[in-house]
Amino acid sequence: MSRGWRRLQAAAVSGSVAEGLMLTALPLVAVTITTDPREVSLVNVVGQSPWLLLSLFAGVLIDRVRRSSVLVAAYAVQACAALVLAVAGASGWLSLPLLLVVAFVVTSAQVLGDGASGALVPEVVPGHRLAAANTRLMLIDRGVVQFVVPPAAGVLVGVALGAPAWVAVVAAVVAVVVVRGLRSTPATPSEHHPVRDIAEGLRYLVRTRLLLSITVAVALGSFASSAAMSMFVLYAYEVLHVGAVGYGVLLTCMAVGWVASSFVVSRVVDRLGYAWSMRLAQVGMVVTMALIAVLPPWAWAIGVVVFAESAIVMVWNVCSQSSRQRFTPPGLLGRVLTSHRALAWGLTPLGALTGGLVAAGLGQRAVWLVGAVVQVGALVTAWIGLSPRAFREAELAAEERRAAVVG
Numbered sequence: 001m002s003r004g005w006r007r008l009q010a011a012a013v014s015g016s017v018a019e020g021l022m023l024t025a026l027p028l029v030a031v032t033i034t035t036d037p038r039e040v041s042l043v044n045v046v047g048q049s050p051w052l053l054l055s056l057f058a059g060v061l062i063d064r065v066r067r068s069s070v071l072v073a074a075y076a077v078q079a080c081a082a083l084v085l086a087v088a089g090a091s092g093w094l095s096l097p098l099l100l101v102v103a104f105v106v107t108s109a110q111v112l113g114d115g116a117s118g119a120l121v122p123e124v125v126p127g128h129r130l131a132a133a134n135t136r137l138m139l140i141d142r143g144v145v146q147f148v149v150p151p152a153a154g155v156l157v158g159v160a161l162g163a164p165a166w167v168a169v170v171a172a173v174v175a176v177v178v179v180r181g182l183r184s185t186p187a188t189p190s191e192h193h194p195v196r197d198i199a200e201g202l203r204y205l206v207r208t209r210l211l212l213s214i215t216v217a218v219a220l221g222s223f224a225s226s227a228a229m230s231m232f233v234l235y236a237y238e239v240l241h242v243g244a245v246g247y248g249v250l251l252t253c254m255a256v257g258w259v260a261s262s263f264v265v266s267r268v269v270d271r272l273g274y275a276w277s278m279r280l281a282q283v284g285m286v287v288t289m290a291l292i293a294v295l296p297p298w299a300w301a302i303g304v305v306v307f308a309e310s311a312i313v314m315v316w317n318v319c320s321q322s323s324r325q326r327f328t329p330p331g332l333l334g335r336v337l338t339s340h341r342a343l344a345w346g347l348t349p350l351g352a353l354t355g356g357l358v359a360a361g362l363g364q365r366a367v368w369l370v371g372a373v374v375q376v377g378a379l380v381t382a383w384i385g386l387s388p389r390a391f392r393e394a395e396l397a398a399e400e401r402r403a404a405v406v407g
Contacts, residue, residue, distance in 0.1 A: 002124050002125070004120075004123070004124035004182055004183065004184070005124040005125055005133070007178055007179065007181055007182040008117065008120055008121070008124055008137075008182060009136065009137070009140060010178045011071065011075070011117075011175045011178040011179045011182070012117065012137055012140045012141060013140050014075075014171045014172070014174040014175035014178060015074075015075050015078065015113060015171070015172065015175040016140055016141045016149075017149060017167075017168070017171040018075075018078050018079070018082060018167075018168040018169075018171035018172035018175065019078065019106070019109075019110060019113075019141075019168075020149035020150070020153070021082075021149055021152075021153050021156075021164040021165070021167055021168040021171070022078070022081070022082055022085070022102075022106045022164070022165065022168050023047075023106065024149060024150050024153035024154070024164070024248065024251065025085070025153050025156070025157055025164040025165065025168075026043055026047065026099060026102065026103050026106075027040065027043060027044070027233040028153065028154065028157045028233065028244055028247070029085075029089070029094060029099060029157065029161050030043045030096070030099055030233075031233060031234070031237070032094075032161065033094065033095065033096055033099070034096060035234070036360075037231060037234055037356045037359040037360045038356045038357065038360055039096060040230070040231075040233070040234060040356065041230045041231065041352050041353060041355055041356025041357075041359075042096075042100065042353075042356070043096075043099055043100060043103050044103075044226065044229070044230035044348075044349075044352035044355075045230075045349045045352045045353045045356075046100040046103050046104050046349075047100075047103030047104060047106065047107050047352075048107060048226060048345070048348035048349045048351075048352055049104065049107070049349045050104060050107045050108040050110075050111050051107065051111060051341055051342065051345035051346060051348060051349075052342060052345070052346035052347075052348075052349060054108055054111050055111055055115070055338040055339070055341045055342030055345070055346075056198045056201075056202070056335075056338060056339060056342050057194065057198070058111050058112050058115050058338045059115060059198065059201055059334045059335035059336070059337065059338030059339055059342075060194045060197045060198055060201075060334075060335060061112070061334075062112075062115050062116050062119050062334030062335070062337075062338065063119075063197065063201075063331065063332070063333070063334035063335050064197075066184055066185075066186055067116045067119050067120050067123070067184045067185075067334070068116075068120065068179055068180075068182045068183065068184040070112055070115075070116040071112075071113055071116040071117060071120070071179045071182075072176055072179045072180055073112065074109045074110075074112035074113035074116060075109070075113065075172050075173075075175040075176045075179060076172075076176050077105060077108065077109040077112070078106060078109040078110075078113070078168075078172040078175075079168075079169050079172035079173050079176065080105070081102050081105040081106045081109065082106075082165045082166075082168035082169045082172055083165070083169050084098075084101075084102055084105075085098075085099075085102050085162060085165035085168075086162045086163075086165035086166045086168075086169060087162070088162065089160060089161040089162015089163070089165060090160070090162045094161060094162075111338070111341070114341070115334060115337050115338045115341070116334070117137065118321060118324075118325070118333075118337045119333045119334045119337060120182075120184055121133050121134065121137070121325065122325050122330065122333065123184055123185055124184075127326070130322045130325050130326060131265070131266060131269060131318055131319075131322045132266055134317075134318050134321045134322050134325075135262050135265050135266065135314075135318050136262075138258070138262070138314060138317055138318060138321075139258065139259060139262040150247075150248035150249075150251035150252050150255065151245060151248035151249055151251075151252055152164075152167075152248075153248060154243075154244040154245045154247060154248030155245065155248075157244055197335065198335065198339075200332065200335065201332055201334075201335025201336050201338070201339045202335075202339045204328070204329075204332055204335075204336055205336050205339045205340060205343070208327065208328075208394070209385065209390065210323065210327065210385065210386065210390045210391065210393075210394040211323065211324060211327060211328075211336070211340070211394075212385070213381055213382065213384070213385025213386055213390070214278075214320050214323060214324075214340075214382075214385075214386065215340050215343050215344045216344075216378075216381045216385070217282065217378040217379075217381040217382045217385075217386075218320065218340070218344035218345070218378070219343060219344045219345075219346070219347050219378075220347075220374055220375065220377045220378035220381065221282075221285060221374075221375055221378040222344055222345050222347055222348050222351065223347040223348065223350065223351035223354075223374055224289065224351065224370075224371035224372070224374040224375045224378070225348075225351070225371065226347070226348035226349075226350075226351030226352045226355065227351040227352065227354045227355035227358065227367055227370060227371050227374075228289065228292075228355060228367055228368050228371045229355075230351070230352035230355040230356060231355045231356065231359045231364055231367050232247075232250075233247055234359065234364060235364045235367075235368075236250055238364060239297050239364050239365070240297050240298075240299045240302060241297070242299055246299065249303070250299070250302065250303055250306060253303040253304075253306050253307045253310075254306050254307065254309070254310040255310070256307055256310075257306070257307035257308060257309065257310030257311040257314070258310045258311065258313075258314050260307075260311055261310070261311035261312070261314035261315060262314060265314060265315055265318050268315055269315070269318070269319060273388060273391070274319050274322075274323065274386075274391050275386050275387055275388040275390070275391050276388070277315055277316075277319050278315075278316055278319050278320070278382055278386050279382050279383055279386060281312050281313070281315045281316040281319075282316070282375070282378055282379040282382040282383070283379060284308070284309070284312035285309065285312055285313065285316075285375050285378070285379075286372055286375045286376055286379055288305050288306075288308055288309035288312065289309070289368050289371045289372040289375055290368075290369070290372040291305050292305055292306070292368045293365050293366075293368035293369040293371075293372060294365075294369075323391075323394075324336060324337060324340060326394075326395075326398060327394045327395075327397070327398050329401060354370070355367045358370055
């Protein structure tokens with residue numbers, strides 16, 4: 001295990017603690033200010049908008065600047081956003097407009113950090129270890145860290161509204177210190193206009209059929225998930241009748257599913273292959289969203305379903321991220337990763353807005369039903385575009401590019 005890989009994992013732990021505390025605390029703080037579904041969803045809409053507004057430019061930065069430096073900047077921005085929320089909570093200055101600004105800044109840091117971290121992985125681990133490395137990072141990000149963070153955030157909010165943010169400040173600063181010791185490959189200077197560099201990354205993503213199919217499926221799935229999760233805190237409060245701690249426990253069920261899945265992802269992918277792993281994962285996502293829409297309001301049953309859903313999403317995400325890293329030239333990787341997120345996650349603000357409107361007009365359960373219908377579109381896309389043949393063709397094309405570089 002390389003020193004760089006150890007540092008990247010350590011930074012992921014600290015950074016994800018800070019990010020998890022902030023993302024869990026923001027909706028909890030929001031419902032202390034307003035219970036209007038449209039206003040609560042607005043926090044998610046604004047919070048998710050950087051994926052659409054900033055991702056493409058972040059990709060250019062990641063490919064033009066040393067990637068470890070970009071990661072340091074991302075964690076520093078995260079620390080500043082947490083400090084603002086902490087001070088506001090302690091001073092009694094909390095308001096919906098302030099939450100919107102903090103949510104936007106936190107996600108902006110996430111856009112930079114996730115892109116830089118994903119582009120760093122192939123630099124610090126060998127190619128045959130990509131799936132295992134991505135599993136580890138996703139386990140840290142959504143599993144081990146979120147196993148502790150959600151209930152802790154719920155308890156901290158009960159103590160003081162700004163308490164989670166103070167802890168997030170410390171965690172983000174630790175991440176900055178750790179990443180400063182990570183030395184990545186110097187960036188290749190570009191004389192092109194940033195818009196041209198953006199176009200190059202987008203063009204590669206769109207013209208690579210396999211990667212485009214993954215992006216379309218993720219876009220539809222992100223819309224559905226954003227609509228549902230933007231209302232999940234109100235679903236927990238108004239349908240399941242659990243409080244802040246119960247909401248944190250439900251998020252922990254998701255994290256436990258993520259952790260459990262991490263132990264079998266590699267074996268599942270080795271046995272089924274990328275194509276069938278991703279196809280069947282899409283089937284599971286449709287089923288779990290539909291179950292949440294129709295099951296009685298039993299918190300334990302919903303906990304089981306979100307556990308299963310999170311485990312299924314882990315399989316998809318590992319295959320998705322590894323595919324982009326395997327089939328993208330190193331010089332384009334930052335732009336392709338962030339272009340994917342701009343196109344795939346760009347619909348999340350619209351999804352969050354849709355979730356609020358549907359909940360206000362038709363109720364909380366209808367949000368999950370709409371999400372399941374949209375997820376069917378992702379299933380169809382995956383079934384058509386992610387065939388075993390498509391993966392074989394992508395692998396052959398990647399081998400030809402590597403041979404041409406060696407030659």
